Amino acid sequence: MFFSQKILVVGGGGREHALVWKLAQSPHVSAIFCAPGNAGIETLATCVSIEVNHIEELAQFAIDHDIDLTLVGPEIPLSLGIVDLFESKDLKIFGPNKEASQFESSKAFSKKFMKKHGIPSADYREFTQYEEAVKWVSTLPLAPSHQESGASIVIKADGLAAGKGVRICKTFEESTKSLQDFMCNKIFGEDNARVVVEEFLKGEELSYLILCDGNSYLPLASSQDHKRLLDNDEGPNTGGMGAYSPARNMSDELEFKIKTRIVEPFLKGCLKEGIHYKGILYIGLMIIQGDPYVLEFNVRFGDPETQALMLRLDSDLIEVILSCLKGEISQFHLEWKNEAALCVVMVSNGYPDHYKKGFTISGLEKLGSEHVVFHAGTQKMNHHYVSHGGRVLCIGSLGTTLEEAHEKAYRAVSCVHWDGVHYRKDIGKRGEVL
Secondary structure (H helix, E strand, O other), X not given: OOOOEEEEEEEOOHHHHHHHHHHOOOOOEEEEEEEEOOOOHHHOOEEOOOOOOOHHHHHHHHHHOOOOEEEEOOHHHXXXXXXXXXXXXXXXXXXXXXXXXXXXXXXXXXXXXXXXXOOOEXXXXXXXXXXXHHHHHOOOOOEOOOOOOOOOEEEEEOOOOOOOOEEEEOEHHHHHHHHHHHHHOOOOOHHHOOEEEEEOOOOEEEEXXXXXXXXXXXXXXXXXXXXXXXXXXXXXXXXXXXXXXOOOOOOHHHHHHHHHHHHHHHHHHHHHOOOOOEEEEEEEEEEEOOEEEEEEEEOOOOOOHHHHHHHHEOOOHHHHHHHHHOOXXXXXXXXXXXXXXXXXXXXXXXXXXOOOOOOEOEOHHHOOOOEEEEEOOEEEEOOEEEEOOOEEEEEEEEEOOHHHHHHHHHHHHOOOEOOOOEOOOOOOOOOOOO
């Protein structure tokens, strides 16, 4: 039996808005708080001015307000040990503990684990010294300048970098610049001075999310993210420019390979090493000639995949989460709408690097009920929404086909504007000929 729940959601982006939006539909939820939240979330929940890395304050808030369940959105509080802290105070919380969070907080930890347990991924080397990394990269068949005629490698900052610590390098010049940024200039902080250098895998990307209760797992619907800033998968990597669900390249045969070659070895490896994995596991995959390879593990809901998935989820989210916490996830049956969902992320000019804030957002009042707007970086000023981040809004729609969802979502996007707005025009085009 599920009793009325007071929920605290940690985070303030589009992913958290989608989670709050779905939780608000549950008859089991009596109140929702969100820390710190955003201007869109505050229409559904009570926003609390506590930052996500202030985990002691969050725990005290949960105690003071008799919170029944805390749901963690971003990776930073998980890597800081918010789950360990809450559980030490007998507070119910959904997410992996600090040890398990290393699958995202350390690329080197994740790669070593995959190699040890036979999980298919790209070949790699890790480095802590800039000179050693440059010397090794100089032996690779990269182009000497911006001729882009050589092979490609992927250079990853070891720690958390908000989805921006990955660079695909085609030349020796690009490679040394990335190594210098990560290891010498430490643009993502002291903890990111270690790098992982991988072979570049070329194929079709796929996001595969599962709920884990420590022993069993339950897959969510498939989805596909679009990481690069510009159309046709060009430009720098971002936190995500749009997503759709279900993914076109998922099949029963492929899902069987993902389960048997990746998910089950992952869970067996965790049990063997004494890692209690409880929460969401996001598996970023590259599909090459029908075979799955792991690009990355994330220890939380994806953004913007969550927005697309919450649009399609027909089950009660609170029931799913509580079943997982009770160790009964294998007995739960998820229901999904038959429709396709497509979400487009609208960002500030200059994202993912430097951008300006404070521009008035217009056109939201023109959108109908067939569109859902998830706020990410917004504020409310003088009765208007203004931009207050890199990723500002995520607009999503459902359709009987992916083509219909695409048409609806972009019709809505075309109505919304602020100075310097940017968005990709081709979200979902890899999924269907449009």
